[in-house]
Amino acid sequence: MLWHERLRIGQSLIDDQHRALILRISSLLALPHISDEAFNGLVEHLQTYVQQHFDDEEQLMEEVGYPLLEMHRKIHQTFRQQWVEQVAALGQGEVTIAQRNTLLQEVGHWIVTHIMAEDQKIGDFLRQQKIIDGQSMQSPDAQDASLNLLDYFLSEVQFQQEQLRAVVDALPYALFAVESQSGQVIIANTQAQQLGLQQGELLTLSPHAPVTERLPLDQTFSLPVAEAIAEQDAIRQEYMVTHQGAPACYLYRAVPIRDHGGSLFQVVVTAVDTTAIKRDEERLRYAAFQSGVAEMSISILHNIGNAIMSIMNRAEQMEEKSQELTNIANLLKRVGPASRKRLADGQSAEAVLEALLPALEEMGGQLDQMAQEHCRQHARKIRTGVAHISEIIKIHQDSAQQVMVSQFNLVELLDDAIVIQSDLLDKYGVEVELELSAELSELSLPRSQMLQTMINLIKNSLEAIAQQMQQQPGHVGHILISAAPLEVDQVQIQVSDNGCGIEPEKLEQIFRFGVTSKKRGTGFGLHASANFVQSVGGKMGAFSEGVGQGTTLTIQLPVRSEQEAL
Template sequence: MHLLTKKGSNLQALPSAVGGSQETLGAANISSLVTDTGAPFPLSWLAGGLLLAVLVLLAMLGFAFDSLRNVTTVQLRDLRLQELSGRIVHLDEVLTMSARMAATTGDLQWERRYRQFEPQLDAIIKETLQLTTLSESAEATKQTDAANLKLVDMENQAFSLVRAGQPDQAKPILFGKAYESQKKIYAEGIVRLVQQIQQDLAASQQDKRNQAIFFVGAALLSILFLFVTWLLVWGKLHRWRSEQAANFAALEKAEGALQIAHDDLEKRVKERTEQLEQAHKQLLEASRKAGMAEVATGVLHNVGNVLNSVNVSATLVTDSIGKSKVSGLARAVALLQEHELDLGAYLGSDPRGKLLPNYLLQLAEHLQADQDENLKELNFLRQNIDHIKEIVAMQQTFATAYGVEECVDVRELLEDSLRMNLSALSRHGVEVIRDIDAVPLTMLDKHKVLQILVNLVSNAKHACDESGRTDKRLTMGLASVDGRVRFSVTDNGVGIPAQNLLQIFNHGFTTRKGGHGFGLHSGALAAKELGGSLQAQSDGVGLGATFTLELPLTPP
């Protein structure tokens, strides 16, 4: 509190210290300009030139507004249809994923997510039907709506089976041929709708190009007229500017004095900033001694582990988009447009035309594969971001409260920890071996456990990488022992010296270059809070290490 008060008083004092100099410079500047004004400003010439320019611009704006009014309605409809088609594709994928996740996991939370987005898709389809009633794309929209209704019916059947505790019977519905057939019909309708919208937009763009040609001609004539007018105005202004040249000397002198005052102000601000930085360092040191730094660094360390996976997913999506073959579609469309009048003969007899259908088919398959891969990476990205939010929320209450316990399949939890580090493990050539026993469902705070496992996997990856071995190996173990669930993470990396095993869980202890010593410490605290323990074992340097996390096995 005292620090903030002092900072405020110092900052308030700075403007007042320079205020006198600024006022003196301003008075001298104004006095100099007033005593030597020279010839009067050619206001009438300038006003006449501006008036002519305004009149010409108003005339051009009138032409532009009249043309724009004629195409605005069609353009807005087509743009809205394009937006709605994209929303239909997105929401359909969300509903399909929710239904399949419900059938796969038996978790009714996915049905609630499905019900949240289902009305939005219905509203968008209805709006699309209304907008396409008088358009050739209405048929494609009706096809999409019919297929969607059948898909919704099958998804509702699957949800009924999930609610009845029969998710295994729901899977054939959502992964069967009938469902995929309706999905294909739905996708074809979307493609037809997008193509019609693109044709409408192309026609609108042609109209705009024609209008642009007219406007360019009118603008050239207007510019020529204004050029002559402003030549006269410029002559008057040039003479006036020559007479005012003497005033700039006084202005430059005033600017020199102002620069001196500015340099003095910067010096004072720098001194105050150094004082504030020193006080800030002292405050951070006091916070660290009070234990607050541990919470802050714990958040940064655990979030950093997840951000590695976020960065990898974002990079993969960016590379995929950058390498997309979508430009090939434009070239194919250009060929079709080039042979628009003899399209049948071109596709039937021309050597290049015969290859075009097969090329379009291959291009469609490639673009679909790119889309599927991007959706997969974006889903990983969303999961990692959700985990970051849970880490931050958990650390905010770390010292005073426990997390929310829920029924968890610990095998899925172990796979999630591997998935968040999968790209890094693959990049560093680390082989992953799973030694997983059947473990019943248990009640625990899955986000705390996931935080611990992600950190252990990341540490194991670093240990393997630093060993320089070619056969880098990470073994993930899971077992149920004496009423407790046991996770184990074993690597064949650099190993741990015996003297370090006694202090490896201490706050700030680390042997890795660039490490902080926060991950294992916060992991041990979290394990203890969950009623379990985190232990380390190693036979020595170069012999790898095993970290074991044991937690109570609490049936739901």
């Protein structure tokens, strides 16, 4: 709402009062937030205004003999009564910002309309009577008065449009509007123009195939518009693009605009550069992954240590058996001298040989027993231990690589996860059962993060079982890992245990960082796992019938990840 020279009636006192009130209302409407003090001050001013200003106007009309005084006074009285009722209604409760704006707009509209339609009649009368204290003004006829009122509101609409344009240009993201029939860009703010979109440009709005590769940014402007028109509803879509020779990510929101008849005639679109946000999210995921790798390294080193201890024990036992071999060797060394002495003493060769055979047979038996039960067995165990160490190191090397999508066999990955946790599984005597569908296909996901996720789930079950064992001595732990395809390009993995369980009301919280249902839990493993599952477009959930009833964790994953590193 603006003050305009066309609002003058030619009497300075009345014009000054009109101008002061209009400027005060318009200045408040321009504020993003009207304070209680400012609003209450305006209400008090209006209460004074409807008394003093109306009295001043009526006194002027009496002094100049204005013939329409009584009709004008009734208009004043009607407004006074309405204003009293509005103020009383406002005093009955808290006034919202919307109510304040509505009241100001209604009062401002009434004042401008009243000035143009009624007070200008007083100005006409004063000019006819040559009673004027301001600049000379020609007396307009009824048509001119209507045109003046129209010009005023057109100028105010233009002002509001300029304000809106300034707000749109000040937005920190691109905004543009497209005519739905022709595809012509009718609005493009500064940010949109910097991206290469110009007002007046024509966009091709024909239906398009799903985007499967990075497109130049300027080739994606029409995509959300066409989709919003096709859906006849607001849409939200993110595109991987190239901009200024570099990969980027833009989030589009498109909202269809309809006319009074309900027909779609425009689509307003915002485009937000989310490249930095995506990179930050990737850094956070990688930091969580590295933290998981560090935790996994401790487990791996512990497993390697256990394998080495087993090899050392076998080596010590072989060393002990080597003394027995030395004893047998010494006995064999004495066979020759003893035999020659007996022959020298006159014993026949036949008698000497007959005496030696039982001893030789006994020593042969001992050597065979040592070879079978000790040397070969220990050698086999040592080879198994070394192979186990090699396997653990290989798994660790694979998992330590930077996050990247690769194709892998799910069954082999589950075996790797179990191998890494085998020490704890043996320690608590927990049986792991696998139920794997024969129809499982290979997955194309970040393997290292997937491995860490399965390690986290198995470890979570182990910790829950260990806690249940403390509360229930003699409890035998059991973990069931099942995997099967769901629908097209989807796979479901479940890890169920008979551990300490979770209170049902806390199930939705266990994937939050730092939240755990176990006494010694960190609240990190499930949080990191849920983040990974969501990052590849999957879902993760938990079910438990309550404390002491075990828990089932369910993961639904796409067979192929659509994630592409920025």
